[in-house]
Amino acid sequence: MSRTAGPLGRAWARLGPRFLPFADAASADLPLARLLRLSLFQVAVGMALVLLVGTLNRVMIVELGVPAALVAIMVSLPVLYAPMRALVGFRSDHHRSALGWRRVPFMWMGTLIQFGGLAIMPFALLVLSGAGQSDQWPTWIGQLAAGLAFLLVGAGVHTTQTAGLALATDLVAPRSQPRVVGLMYVMLLLGSMGSAVLFGWLLSDFSPGRLVQVIQGSAVATLVLNGLALWKQETRRPGRRRAAHEPAPGFIDAWRVYAGGPNARRRLLAIGLGTLAFGMQDVLLEPYGGQVLSMSIGSTTLLTATLALGGLAGFAFASVILSRGTDAFRMAIAGAAVGIPAFMAISLAAPAGNLPLFALGVLLVGVGGGLFGHGTLTATMQHAPPEHTGLALGAWGAVQATAAGLGVVLGGILRDVVNAIAGIAPGATGLDAATGYLVVYCAEMALLVVTLLVMLPLANAATGSRLLHPPVEAGSR
Amino acid sequence: MEDAKDKVWPTGLTEAESEELHRHLIQGTQIFGMIAALAHLLAYIYSPWLK
Structure with a gap:
């Protein structure tokens, strides 16, 4: 397995047992290196959450001077997508794939959406605050763009996390599930705490250019972390796909x-x-x-x-x-x-x-x-x-x-x-x-x-x- | 060896599988393209270039 885990996975594996309390989550079918690598998507989720509700919340109010009520609306937009997680999970259960994948396409799509949201986020916020030349344009452009950016990041986070947790459940034996849950929560916490400190330090000397660098940097980090997390994780089971003519079950029925x-x-x-x-x-x-x-x-x-x-x-x-x-x-x-x-x-x-x-x-x-x-x-x-x-x-x-x-x-x-x-x-x-x-x-x-x-x-x-x-x-x- | 017939050389994927990978690639490129266009538009609104 060390061949598929790669040098990073091996480095994690050497670090893991000594510094993490969930070392024995690995079972014969899932080595710890792979499990730790999978949990990297939670670091990206933690980073995005801290960016939305912590860092940008403050930056918009203090540095960019956006009205607090507008900031509150923007920051709470990602919650609107949260109920869709049930639908995302259901769709991934019944995903029709020749490759026999159920979770990877959703994790990848979520990653792309989150990346996209973070990529336009800094410009959207600058336009929202009316900085630069943007005050010559109608205000709704900034509001619409910022709203879209927040929605995209929220949709990406919810999609990635739902598919990622489902993948983790698929991969580990029921006996190890409690430890995997612990590991996932710890990585979420570490991701958000670590990036809160990092963002705070990077943005202490605030400039519009620095804001663009930090947010787009987090977009790239999301892509890298999630890419590492999902690489070669899901077992391909082409036999699992349904025949093309077989209708997919409806969400409402499955929910009932x-x-x-x-x-x-x-x-x-x-x-x-x-x-x-x-x-x-x-x-x-x-x-x-x-x-x-x-x-x-x-x-x-x-x-x-x-x-x-x-x-x-x-x-x-x-x-x-x-x-x-x-x-x-x-x-x-x-x-x-x-x-x-x-x-x-x-x-x-x-x-x-x-x-x-x-x-x-x-x-x-x-x-x-x-x-x-x-x-x-x-x-x-x-x-x-x-x-x-x-x-x-x-x-x-x-x-x-x-x-x-x-x-x-x-x-x-x-x-x-x-x-x-x-x-x-x-x-x-x-x-x-x-x-x-x-x-x-x-x-x-x-x-x-x-x-x-x-x-x-x-x-x-x-x-x-x-x-x-x-x-x-x-x-x- | 019957299903080896529809394997496409040299990847070892079947035609349906390679089409699915291709679809992901195209979709990803489309999303990246749209995001990039939007980001450029917003960057232009913030600070127009060539002026």
Whole structure:
């Protein structure tokens, strides 16, 4: 296998076992070098997400002077494509290919779309801000171009990630799935953290030319990373193709069959509610720390690192426990259960003025979110019918990405509306400014309680069926 | 060796397979072309050249 893995793969393989906690994800049929190489698409996804919601969000407002409301609309455009992930996954399940490929064409197409979006992004943003000579042209050109760029990047990310996760599910034995999920999440986190630091450093000396270089550089990086990730990964099975005259099954019918499966709707509802609960504080933690707890900018940045650290701990813990055969829903329930005291700690930190309590709460939110995300994705993989892997992972991604995007928007709106009703001035500091944030945290706790109520029957159902049918041995699929 | 008949020399792919690869290539070129045209248009709007 080292022949197909190439020098980069071998370098990864030498590094991997020593520095990554998921070394034994490799089974005889899938060496670690290939698995690590496959996970590179998650680095590209993380990079694109951080660019959209982090770096460009700031650059548009601060450096380019675009109105904040317009920026908010642009940044939330990619969420519109998230529900399409179910369709993308379904289409890849039934892709008609003489080469016997199901996932590679979609990963490649997603990569091209993402590349295209990033390639026009810097010019679109410059035109949107009316820089250079572009103020002599109608404003709708910039808005349309920027909207198109954001939509393209979003469509590319969602397509690549759906096909990539489905490919990972196809490739690994069920026994190794928990560790693969852990690896995928860790690569996503590393990709976004690493590129956040890198983008921040590269753009610290801002100029329009530098913006073009950085964004188009990320476009090339996307192409390289995804190309490496999908190279020689999918087994060609020409026998799998259907005869040309055989009609493709319809999406609606397939969706009815999938959603009509045991507990399928309940599972998706729980994933949506839980992700919403963990997502609403996402952009509020740093302003809460700064505005209410009077933390400095440096220490609020540490909050994001603390949250990521908690997430990493959650993924690692879930990987280890789940690969021993624990029920993945129980892990997700544990994640939601950890989230409730975590948000309580964050809420109580303001009246108590207790920074360590706040930091502990943030860490626990990271851990809980990690456990919940890992548990639900692993459960989705394990319950996916072999012929509908793409649809199942697409449905997971559609619900998860929509809820996460919605959570960020709802969290911000809820805080602003409550603060406005309570008559709090935007510049207020200390406990006076806390009301809006506390309402959001209470809403998150309430959502987590509802998530727990929705999920508890799932764990019981899983134990029940496990008693009737002993767990399937690894590799039997 | 019956299906070796429709293998196209020298790639070892069948005709249907090579057509599919070709389609991907053409599609990729088309997408790249459109993206490049759009990027050039936006770059021109930002800062017209030959002026």
